[in-house]
Amino acid sequence: MTDWTPAHIQARFATLNTWRRAGVRAPHKPLLLLFALGRILRGEPRLVRFGDVERHLDGLIAEFGPPRKHTRGRARYPFWHLCNDGLWELPQRAAIIAGGLDRSNEPPIAVLREARGGFPEALHLQLVAQPWLCVTLIEQLIAGHFPASYREDIRAAIGVPHSAFHAKVLAEQVARAMRFAAPRDPAFRKALLDMWSGRCAVCGFEARYADRPFGVEAAHIKWHAAGGPDTPDNGLLLCVLHHRALDRGLLGLRADNTIKIAPGVHAEGVARQRLVDFDGRPLGDGGPAPALDPAFIAWHDAQVYRCR
Numbered sequence: 001m002t003d004w005t006p007a008h009i010q011a012r013f014a015t016l017n018t019w020r021r022a023g024v025r026a027p028h029k030p031l032l033l034l035f036a037l038g039r040i041l042r043g044e045p046r047l048v049r050f051g052d053v054e055r056h057l058d059g060l061i062a063e064f065g066p067p068r069k070h071t072r073g074r075a076r077y078p079f080w081h082l083c084n085d086g087l088w089e090l091p092q093r094a095a096i097i098a099g100g101l102d103r104s105n106e107p108p109i110a111v112l113r114e115a116r117g118g119f120p121e122a123l124h125l126q127l128v129a130q131p132w133l134c135v136t137l138i139e140q141l142i143a144g145h146f147p148a149s150y151r152e153d154i155r156a157a158i159g160v161p162h163s164a165f166h167a168k169v170l171a172e173q174v175a176r177a178m179r180f181a182a183p184r185d186p187a188f189r190k191a192l193l194d195m196w197s198g199r200c201a202v203c204g205f206e207a208r209y210a211d212r213p214f215g216v217e218a219a220h221i222k223w224h225a226a227g228g229p230d231t232p233d234n235g236l237l238l239c240v241l242h243h244r245a246l247d248r249g250l251l252g253l254r255a256d257n258t259i260k261i262a263p264g265v266h267a268e269g270v271a272r273q274r275l276v277d278f279d280g281r282p283l284g285d286g287g288p289a290p291a292l293d294p295a296f297i298a299w300h301d302a303q304v305y306r307c308r
């Protein structure tokens, strides 16, 4: 019998951070858990039929998951296999197994679509009774598997009520959850500001207010959540737009420090000028660019860049 104390629940969710092996991203299980936590905060029932949520889950994996082929249809993976982590339950699981599994140890898709899944009941009751814990777990999962720039988009995609993040009673708990994110090195931002002369490495954007830079951010090429270091050879100074584009994989880097824009990006007018037209241009507008570690560029290329 599992004792679902808040500390135990947080620890169990944290052990999902196994994807750091070899730096390969596997956010399928975290995305299913985020989806299910959003359901709890909206007061929806514990169990949900896979066929009813498959499209939504596939969409989450396609939008926030790695840029692999065959991403569509992969929602069945976490919905079935998360049971092994003890955080998910399919009441008909034994009967489904008796009916036969395929080579991936998964049931036929038609069978799975009729199955219902959800948090184990004892865990579900704890989560329903403690919405602050759900919020804490959401922040913990996002911080553990994605860059900070994904937070708002993931919260919106899983339908977390905005009010959940503003209630005073939650403030301390959210602050606690944020500590799951590794502490940031302020020297990283300073080094990048110096190195790139305060200008976005892609577009040259530079603005100051009260003599402080505005609208430029320190971006990691290999994500901090994936173990990327706070060193200038893993960083770019980017404006807000190009930081988002890098983190979402719409903007990538070639080994010769030129910029590439994902082929799926469609933009016209000013958006074309600010995004697509940088394809093929050198970082830092052709000036002497700081040395970036090719290993971090290769990681971003394999795990984040939207090559299709």
Ligand SMILES: [Zn+2]
Pocket (backbone or CB within 6 Å): 200, 201, 202, 203, 204, 205, 238, 239, 240, 241, 242
């Ligand atoms: Zn820019």
